[in-house]
């Protein structure tokens with residue numbers, strides 16, 4: 473049976489321009505989507521923007537715009553980033569779209585009908601940026617426990633969701649679905665949070681208007697997280713498709729997120745879904761955070777790397793490769809331009825790009841642009857081919873475990889074996905000694921290795937892969953023809969220019 477996957481990014485707030493942190497999650501999802509499509513799976517991959525809430529209303533006001541005009545502009549920046557990063561998403565959802573409002577209202581009505589929503593009054597400490605209330609005890613040094621921001625006291629009439637009714641159901645669910653939360657460390661945190669007790673959750677606001685109105689009581693707007701989480705259903709044709717439990721995409725839904733929003737995805741979201749009689753998604757996958765030059769990225773420090781500038785300077789393939797290679801998925805990583813250039817030159821230019829260029833040029837120069845499959849393979853040849861195959865085979869389970877940096881390590885190892893093979897077999901020397909047969913065999917074996925490595929590298933560097941696979945044609949059985957071009961797919965970056973690169977976002 474055909475395997476199916478439904479892959480989602482968080483939907484990004486439109487209160488700030490996209491930076492490499494956002495680009496990272498989207499790229500991770502794209503690489504995962506492309507890799508799985510390569511394995512023959514049917515993939516639906518969606519992303520979008522989160523546009524409601526007080527924070528966005530405030531940002532719009534500061535910019536002197538209506539929230540709608542403001543959201544239109546910033547959402548467009550996120551949308552335009554996708555082709556720049558070469559992202560293969562199937563849908564882009566905005567929470568201000570009608571189809572989404574229909575989905576959210578429908579969920580609300582379902583939860584209400586099922587008896588999980590009641591009207592009450594809320595007072596507590598409110599973290600405006602994160603749109604979350606906290607009790608006195610939950611505050612850390614009087615500040616938001618999420619990220620230490622200021623909190624203000626607020627009191628409002630509001631609707632509540634009976635989250636407390638789901639404490640045991642959630643714990644049972646985590647127990648019977650051991651891989652629901654990835655990685656394990658986050659799973660443990662969630663379990664102890666839920667065990668410590670769940671209070672009912674305030675799910676409407678009356679202190680601002682920028683949101684989806686509560687059905688039949690438009691004094692209230694729906695809590696932005698309930699609104700936002702529902703995007704995953706909107707993109708799966710809910711409520712038109714009511715039967716999500718028997719829907720193959722929903723059954724195989726994977727939500728990729730940053731570690732700071734695990735609680736919303738692994739506690740609130742499955743509880744909302746259970747209350748609506750919809751099964752929770754298959755997995756919540758949380759990754760770590762990018763720091764910039766060792767510090768938290770922030771506008772005021774001026775250290776926010778701009779993914780558009782990086783792509784303009786070095787190409788999207790290079791950014792995609794770097795982000796996946798440098799950070800061990802789940803852990804935090806540090807973005808510096810020095811490490812970017814070092815990895816770029818070290819692998820993309822000197823190892824992979826150079827190998828492809830060298831072999832293609834040799835076939836062009838010494839073998840009239842084509843080689844025929846060897847009649848027999850020496851022990852060295854067989855070992856080489858087998859080692860490459862083993863390394864590439866291994867990438868499948870690594871990607872399945874979201875070990876993207878280790879997947880790329882295998883690609884690097886395979887490339888380095890090919891570079892060793894060429895240095896050891898010296899096709900140029902074989903040519904000199906007139907051993908043309910052996911020279912052609914060696915080049916054939918190398919071209920085949922390049923094709924295989926490139927196919928497994930394609931999910932990360934699709935532009936380079938398509939260039940290389942256009943230069944190497946193996947459509948005729950047992951014959952490989954090359955089309956030589958002068959420049960490498962990854963020209964070296966001049967390290968002496970490192971201080972001249974302008975990679976920071978300006979505003």
Ligand code: ME8
Nearest residue numbers: 482483484485493494497522700701729730761762
């Ligand atoms: O939280 N390093 O939106 P958001 C790595 N709208 N990833 C980062 C990052 C960094 N420094 N900064 C941001 C929201 N991200 C909600 C989500 S989903 C129903 C609603 C990535 O614009 C990471 O994926 O604040 C994080 O979870 C996401 O951007 C947060 O984006």
